[in-house]
Amino acid sequence: MIIAPILSKLSPSSQTAGKETAVETFKITDIPLAMDSLKWTQGARLMRKWFSDAAYELPTEVKRGSVSPSTLDPTHLLTDLPFDWLFSSSTRVKDDVEELVSGLSNVTEFNAMAGRLKTPLDQLSRGLLLFMTRLKRIGHLDEKAHTLQNAYEDFSNLSAVQLEDTSQFNLIRIGATTWEKATDGLDDVYGALGSFAIKIAATKFRTMANDHGYPAIEIEEIGLYVRDTYDFLNVDGDQLLGYWSKQGVTRPGPIDYFAEPEYIDKGDVRHVKVTNGSFNAYRKKLRKGGDFLVFSTVKHYPVSIVVHLNSTDFKEFNARASSI
Numbered sequence: 093m094i095i096a097p098i099l100s101k102l103s104p105s106s107q108t109a110g111k112e113t114a115v116e117t118f119k120i121t122d123i124p125l126a127m128d129s130l131k132w133t134q135g136a137r138l139m140r141k142w143f144s145d146a147a148y149e150l151p152t153e154v155k156r157g158s159v160s161p162s163t164l165d166p167t168h169l170l171t172d173l174p175f176d177w178l179f180s181s182s183t184r185v186k187d188d189v190e191e192l193v194s195g196l197s198n199v200t201e202f203n204a205m206a207g208r209l210k211t212p213l214d215q216l217s218r219g220l221l222l223f224m225t226r227l228k229r230i231g232h233l234d235e236k237a238h239t240l241q242n243a244y245e246d247f248s249n250l251s252a253v254q255l256e257d258t259s260q261f262n263l264i265r266i267g268a269t270t271w272e273k274a275t276d277g278l279d280d281v282y283g284a285l286g287s288f289a290i291k292i293a294a295t296k297f298r299t300m301a302n303d304h305g306y307p308a309i310e311i312e313e314i315g316l317y318v319r320d321t322y323d324f325l326n327v328d329g330d331q332l333l334g335y336w337s338k339q340g341v342t343r344p345g346p347i348d349y350f351a352e353p354e355y356i357d358k359g360d361v362r363h364v365k366v367t368n369g370s371f372n373a374y375r376k377k378l379r380k381g382g383d384f385l386v387f388s389t390v391k392h393y394p395v396s397i398v399v400h401l402n403s404t405d406f407k408e409f410n411a412r413a414s415s416i
Contacts (some may be wrong), residue, residue, distance in 0.1 A: 145382025
């Protein structure tokens with residue numbers, strides 16, 4: 093959607109009483125250029141892809157992850173976002189990743205992300221339950237016999253898209269809370285992804301039929317990668333994406349954040365409100381603008397996760413696996 097020219101009073105340093113001048117026309121297709129000026133390389137790249145692709149909306153089941161991304165036409169995938177770019181282009185991701193890796197670096201039996209829980213009921217964490225479904229799918233778990241096969245897998249060469257279907261078992265979300273959305277720094281990660289998920293997959297692991305009397309899982313390496321949907325879906329109202337000019341973006345102040353004026357003047361520069369609706373209107377009018385899934389490269393970390401399973405665990409798996 094082309095945002096129409098707006099009349100604006102000149103700044104105090106140059107205006108005369110009652111004088112007005114036409115502001116330079118700003119279009120949402122100018123945003124990648126603004127990102128270029130901010131050195132937001134990935135943000136500009138992803139947005140240019142969206143503008144250049146034919147009109148396309150990702151199906152709901154793809155967004156939710158209930159359909160494998162491998163079924164999508166390659167046009168609707170971007171799979172080479174560098175994982176290390178998260179650290180070099182933003183200060184808001186590294187601490188969360190380091191906390192995650194630290195929590196998984198040495199796990200014996202109990203862990204909320206990948207192990208069993210210290211509760212009388214539902215003692216399999218959701219992450220462990222999902223990983224057991226992965227093991228069943230590749231033939232290493234026999235739910236009827238309550239055992240595991242002796243096997244070793246090295247998935248360290250698999251892409252993020254391939255790991256989605258083989259050994260991904262948990263995730264963390266970045267920038268998803270209301271507080272984060274209001275306070276996160278305006279950087280390339282914000283411009284490219286906004287809020288997103290970092291997925292966790294087992295990339296080197298073994299299963300044992302009998303380890304000290306019990307079937308056991310041992311994960312010695314995990315792979316982390318980004319999965320995100322690049323779309324402009326509105327859920328609760330028309331989501332504000334910032335106030336943009338050809339020079340860059342500005343976040344509204346506390347009053348403007350709730351009032352959402354059509355523009356904000358800062359010095360001699362007018363920043364125009366951009367929302368998800370701006371992009372949806374552009375797509376409807378020009379039949380351009382293709383949604384796509386974003387995957388990063390895979391970052392590998394050595395860990396030590398050991399979990400032994402008993403008959404109660406297998407019974408719980410049988411009862412709960414269908415809900416995953």
